[in-house]
Amino acid sequence: MKQKLKGILSKLKIFVPKKTSELQIPKDVVYRSDVKFGQGGDRALKMDILHPRTLPNVPMPVLVWIHSGAFRGGSKREGLPQLLPFAQQGYFCATIEYRLSHEAIFPAQIEDCKCGIRFLRAHARTFHLDPDRIGVWGSSAGGYLAALLGITHHVKEFEGKGGWDGFSSRVQAVCDWFGPTDFLRIRDFPSQIDRNAADAPEALLIGGPLQENKEKVAKANPITYLTKEASPFLIMHSEDDPLVPFNQSQLLVEALQQAGVEVTFEVIEGGKHDGKKFYSLDVLKKVENFFKKHLER
Numbered sequence: 001m002k003q004k005l006k007g008i009l010s011k012l013k014i015f016v017p018k019k020t021s022e023l024q025i026p027k028d029v030v031y032r033s034d035v036k037f038g039q040g041g042d043r044a045l046k047m048d049i050l051h052p053r054t055l056p057n058v059p060m061p062v063l064v065w066i067h068s069g070a071f072r073g074g075s076k077r078e079g080l081p082q083l084l085p086f087a088q089q090g091y092f093c094a095t096i097e098y099r100l101s102h103e104a105i106f107p108a109q110i111e112d113c114k115c116g117i118r119f120l121r122a123h124a125r126t127f128h129l130d131p132d133r134i135g136v137w138g139s140s141a142g143g144y145l146a147a148l149l150g151i152t153h154h155v156k157e158f159e160g161k162g163g164w165d166g167f168s169s170r171v172q173a174v175c176d177w178f179g180p181t182d183f184l185r186i187r188d189f190p191s192q193i194d195r196n197a198a199d200a201p202e203a204l205l206i207g208g209p210l211q212e213n214k215e216k217v218a219k220a221n222p223i224t225y226l227t228k229e230a231s232p233f234l235i236m237h238s239e240d241d242p243l244v245p246f247n248q249s250q251l252l253v254e255a256l257q258q259a260g261v262e263v264t265f266e267v268i269e270g271g272k273h274d275g276k277k278f279y280s281l282d283v284l285k286k287v288e289n290f291f292k293k294h295l296e297r
Contacts, residue, residue, distance in 0.1 A: 023080050028053050029087045031080075038115035038162035040099045045112055045162060047096040047119075048076055050087035051127070059130035060092040061295035062120055064171075066113060066138030066145045068274065070201035071101045074141070082137070086291070092129040094120060098145070105207040106220050110148045111160025114169035117149065118159075121167045133295045135173035137287070139274055140244060141201075143179025147222045147252060150174035150231035171231055173294035175287055178237045178273060181248045183210050183217045189245035223255045232262040234290040236278065238271030264290065 025031045032049040039045065051060065063086050065079025079095030087093045098112035117134060124131040138146035152158050153170035180186055183202040187195045187210070194200060198209050206216040218224055233256055237249035249265065256263040266286060271277035 023084070025050075025084070026088065029084065037096065037119035038112070038164065040108065040112045040115075040162060041104055043099075043103075045097055045099075045115060046076070047094045047116060048080060049127075050080065050083050050093040052087060052090055055128050056090050058297065059124065059128055060090060061133040061291075062092045062094070062129050062135065063291060063295070064116065064120070064134065064136045065093070065095040066098070066136060066142035067095065068138070068140035068142045069100070071109065071141045071205045072201060073100065079137075086288075091291075091295075092120075092127055101201070101204040106205050106216070107158050108160070109205070110145055110152065110158050112162060113145050113149055114159055115162030115164065117169040117171060118162075118164035118167040121169075122164045132172065133297075134171045135175070135291050135295050136171050137175040137177070137291075138179065139177040139278075140179060143176040144181070144222070145179075146174050147176045147179055147181070147233070150176075150233060151222045151227075152225045153231075154227070154229070155225050173234075173291060174231050175234045175290060176236070176249070176252070177278060178241055178244050178249065178271075180244050181223060181252045182221050184214065185251060186245055186248060188247055191245060192242045223252065226255055226259050226261070228260045230256065230259065230261045232290075232294050234264045234266070234287065236266045236268055236271075236283065236287075238268045238273070238275070238277070240270065241273045243273040 030051050030053050034046045035049055036044045037047050065083055067074040067076055067078040076095045076097040083093035083095060096116040099108045121131040136146040136149050149171050203209050206213055206220055210217055235249050235253055237246055239246045253263055253265045268277050268283060
């Protein structure tokens with residue numbers, strides 16, 4: 001069993017496949033690319049889908065990946081290697097795109113993510129998925145957006161106008177890999193990025209320098225909206241992260257604990273920012289167990 005799991009997880013590599021063939025989709029998995037799920041401003045929003053070719057008797061649990069890229073880059077294809085093992089184990093998987101900071105400022109990004117969740121819920125019968133078992137997983141900027149999804153189910157202003165009104169954007173489990181939380185406190189520790197600059201990733205996201213836009217920073221902070229009704233969290237971060245300081249996850253973990261929300265915090269020693277340690281067998285097994293606990297019957 002351990003060797004089989006090791007073989008599956010060995011397919012997880014940190015790269016963005018330009019072509020489906022580079023990922024080598026196995027025959028037991030169906031892959032669909034560029035499925036339109038909503039409207040982000042003046043353009044269509046798309047997702048890639050993976051699911052087992054032989055559908056199970058009961059509706060499938062859902063796992064959604066949200067990509068990284070400092071809010072100004074990245075690709076939904078980044079999530080395919082992470083999701084493939086879950087599709088082979090009976091999950092319906094989707095990796096979604098969202099508007100980047102040069103297209104629209106916050107809250108456009110969370111609006112697009114919520115639209116993706118609503119789309120899946122609206123098409124539960126079509127896709128043979130369970131609308132009550134949806135998990136999200138993201139890294140860096142994607143981890144931040146996953147955290148927002150897990151906390152802001154009651155914040156109507158973040159729903160946007162992308163489509164599928166009347167369906168919930170709530171999720172049942174969140175795995176946040178080294179996502180930022182409080183953009184003002186991100187300056188507490190040394191970083192390779194000058195957070196005082198007007199072109200810092202978080203400044204571009206909210207539409208101005210952080211210190212001059214404290215109200216916008218507060219609006220973008222997941223902790224601002226935290227209640228005891230938030231989803232269960234698995235948060236993973238490395239103390240030697242050079243891009244997103246470790247305190248960003250510490251702040252969120254402490255706030256979740258104080259609110260009485262279930263949270264597991266894993267410190268990945270030597271993991272840096274999206275380093276190889278995050279893709280070790282041990283770490284990925286913890287991610288798998290977390291989603292099994294909260295999404296599988």
